[in-house]
Amino acid sequence: MPVPDPQLPAVELTPTGRVILGMIAFGKRTGYEIKTFVDRTARYFWAASYGQIYPELKRLEDRGLIRGRPEPSGGRARTVYELTQAGTAALEQWLGSEDTPSYELRDEGMLKLFFSDSLPERRIEIVRAIRAREERDLAHLRSIEPHASKGPTGSYLTLQMGIGLTEWTIKWCEATERQLAAETEEE
Amino acid sequence: MPVPDPQLPAVELTPTGRVILGMIAFGKRTGYEIKTFVDRTARYFWAASYGQIYPELKRLEDRGLIRGRPEPSGGRARTVYELTQAGTAALEQWLGSEDTPSYELRDEGMLKLFFSDSLPERRIEIVRAIRAREERDLAHLRSIEPHASKGPTGSYLTLQMGIGLTEWTIKWCEATERQLAAETEEE
DNA sequence: AGGTGCATGTAACAGGTTACATGATTAA
C-alpha cells in the first residue's frame, strides 16, 4: 500500500485552477455553475470569467486533476466535472501550504483620495463616492447572508469578514466626511 | 479667451497613466522616483512596475499630457517629466469624475478560508496566516506614518484608512482564532 | 574593490476581461 509522501513535488496550480478545484469540491460541477456561484459569493475577494474557466477546465482535465463527463439536460449540452484523487490531493496541498497568502488590491477610490491634493475641493466627493460603493457592496453581502448561514463554515466566515470590513470602511468614510466638512466651515 | 467646456470629450487614461499623472503632480518626476515612491506608499492599494511605467511615460508624452527633458545627474542619464496643461486637465477630469471608483481584490487567504471545509483541520492555520500577513503589512504602514503625517492630506488619509482596515482585520482574525479553538475543545 | 542606490529600458510571459457566437429550455 503506497504511503503518501509529504515531500511530494508540489502540483502547480494557476489561480483560476485553485478556484475551480475548490468549487468542484464545494459541489459546483459545471463551468456555468462555477461562474454563477463565484459571482454571487466569492466575487467580493476573487473574480473569475468564462474566458478563464472553460479553458482551465480543459487543462485541469488534461493534467488528470478533474474528470468530466457529458450529462446533457434535455437537448442542452452540459459537462459535469468531479475531482480525481490527484485533484483532491492538489486542493488539500494548496489549502495546507504555509506560504503567505497573496493579496492584491486595486482601489481606484483610494488612488483618487491619495492624489486629491491636486483637486482638494473634490476631496469630500471622492470619499462620498467610496462610501456609496461600499454601501452598495454591503447591501449585496447582506442579501446573501441568510443563504450562507446555512452553508459551510468557510464561506460563512468569509462573508462575515467581508461584511465587517465593509461596515468599518463606511464608518471611516462617514467620520472623514464630517471632518472634511468641519474643516471647510472653519475657513 | 477660451472658456473650458465641461462637456469636453473625456481623455481616456489607462490605470497606470492615472498613477503617473498623479505622481508627477505630486512632485515625483522620474520613472525611478515614481516606482520607488509607489512601492513605499500606495503599494498597499495600488501596484506599479517598471514594465508599465516606462512605456506609459512615452505614451503619455506622445499624447501631449506630459513633457520630458533630459536632466542627467552627472554622467547618469535621467529624464525629468512635468505635466502639460492638457495633462493637468486630464488628471483633474479623472479626479472629478463621478463614476463609481473601481475596486478589485484578489485575496488568496480569503479564498482558502472560503474553501476550508475541504480541509477543516487546517482552518485555524489559514486564519493565522492571514493575520501574520496583516501584521507584517501593518508594521510597514506604521513605519511610513511619521513621514506621511507631514505630507499632503490625501496621502495621509489613505494611510490612516489602510492602518484602520488592517487593524480591524487583525482583530477579526484574533476573535475567529479564539472561536475556532473553542470549537475544537468542545469536541 | 565592492556593494548599494540611482536610472532606464525591454522581451517573454502570465493572467485576465470583453465581446461575441451559438443554441436549448423554461417561465411569463
Added chain:
DNA sequence: TTAATCATGTAACCTGTTACATGCACCT
C-alpha cells in the same frame, strides 16, 4: 412569443509581472 436562464466556448485585447541587460555614482 418573447424574455430570461442554462450552457459552452473562443478570439482579440488589455494590463501587468518577471527577469534580464546596462551603466554611472557614491560610500565604505
